[in-house]
Amino acid sequence: MQLRREHPSWGAPKIREKLRRRHDDIQTPAISTVHAVLARHGLVRHGRRRRYKAQGTRLSRPLQPNDLWCADYKGEFMLADRRYCYPLTISDFSSRYLLGCEALDTTKEAFAFPVFQRVFVQFGLPKAIRTDNGVPFASAHALFGLSKLAVWWLRLGIEIERIKPGHPQQNGRHERMHLTLKKEATKPAARNLLQQQARFDDFLDCYNHERPHQALDMRHPGERYRASPRPYRGLDELSYPFHDRTITVTHCGRICMGRRKINLSVALAGQNVGVKQVADRIWLVSFMNYDLGFFDDEACRLEPGSNPFEAKWTSHGIVDTRAAHAEARSKASGLTPPR
Numbered sequence: 001m002q003l004r005r006e007h008p009s010w011g012a013p014k015i016r017e018k019l020r021r022r023h024d025d026i027q028t029p030a031i032s033t034v035h036a037v038l039a040r041h042g043l044v045r046h047g048r049r050r051r052y053k054a055q056g057t058r059l060s061r062p063l064q065p066n067d068l069w070c071a072d073y074k075g076e077f078m079l080a081d082r083r084y085c086y087p088l089t090i091s092d093f094s095s096r097y098l099l100g101c102e103a104l105d106t107t108k109e110a111f112a113f114p115v116f117q118r119v120f121v122q123f124g125l126p127k128a129i130r131t132d133n134g135v136p137f138a139s140a141h142a143l144f145g146l147s148k149l150a151v152w153w154l155r156l157g158i159e160i161e162r163i164k165p166g167h168p169q170q171n172g173r174h175e176r177m178h179l180t181l182k183k184e185a186t187k188p189a190a191r192n193l194l195q196q197q198a199r200f201d202d203f204l205d206c207y208n209h210e211r212p213h214q215a216l217d218m219r220h221p222g223e224r225y226r227a228s229p230r231p232y233r234g235l236d237e238l239s240y241p242f243h244d245r246t247i248t249v250t251h252c253g254r255i256c257m258g259r260r261k262i263n264l265s266v267a268l269a270g271q272n273v274g275v276k277q278v279a280d281r282i283w284l285v286s287f288m289n290y291d292l293g294f295f296d297d298e299a300c301r302l303e304p305g306s307n308p309f310e311a312k313w314t315s316h317g318i319v320d321t322r323a324a325h326a327e328a329r330s331k332a333s334g335l336t337p338p339r
Helices: 002-006 012-022 031-040 109-123 148-155 168-185 193-209 321-333
Strands: 069-073 084-092 098-104 128-131 159-162 245-248 254-257 260-263 272-279 282-287 290-296
Touching: 012 031, 031 282, 031 290, 069 168, 084 109, 084 168, 084 193, 098 109, 098 193, 109 148, 128 168, 148 159, 168 193, 245 254, 254 272
Parallel strands: 069 128, 128 159
Antiparallel strands: 069 084, 084 098, 245 272, 254 260, 272 282, 282 290
16 A cells, blocks of 8 residues: 555556565565555545445335335245245335235245246336345355346346345334235135145135225225336346446356456346456456456456445435446446446
8 A cells, every 4th residue: 555655646557566576575465456545545536446345225115106025035944745835025125016926845945937027027117125144035155246137127127125134024014914815815824835825826716806005094905016117028138338348248248358357246147247458467357237256367356345335325206326336336446437
């Protein structure tokens, strides 16, 4: 840091070389690590390398349908055939409308995708989805805790909102619905998944269109809910015209530049990311309008920046974090973001 302050124009490679010459008795850190330390102390515009730790995001209290959906798995229970059922539930925060209740035999994300896709096709897309930090909504060992399901939501323009670990009350409306679901549709449990799904379907219809809700002035959720004006149309191809190149992440979560192989995250497998050289021997990696971090041509290891995926909310509702992040990035580089 002292070298940087003494020589503001020096980048990480020069500082690393100077350190190597001064302290040849200790192992010299990688260029990207030096760059990350400088960033940590505000001497460059990128963030520091850190291991992701789930802390939750700021939570909203929107008043309009489809501003926020809530999703979770109700606690598993055993059916009469000795198999376990894991109900995946999705509800609208404002109207309390139950959008989906699917009887699954696992929490693996491959089985969650078609459930959400079916709900998106039927009701459109929300502005944000609130979940806990568990599988398949998040991944404790992935970059920024992203899962493939969360990446898909981001691609669809859906913001991520996560409760603080160990605080289920932050998703209290959804948890209260689970209590009603447990009393009315799981005791006693059905014989198998198909029969249990039939019970869930009956419960969903009654809950939305017949059962008066005290918090809704004894109206039922179906009288408050309206489908989203944002239809589901699938995904467009991602491109990065303002980066040096567009690279598709491999199935094992890497990007390849010649002989360089940089680990990102399996959650991003199959997604296009942008790579741009931002300093001597240092490249920036971006996904959509989010900066993931940077790497150098020596260590070929991504140094993550600050978490760009946390949903930001104000008293006026949700903020487009993609635009906000792009604007902040452009201000730091002295450029005006494209509109």
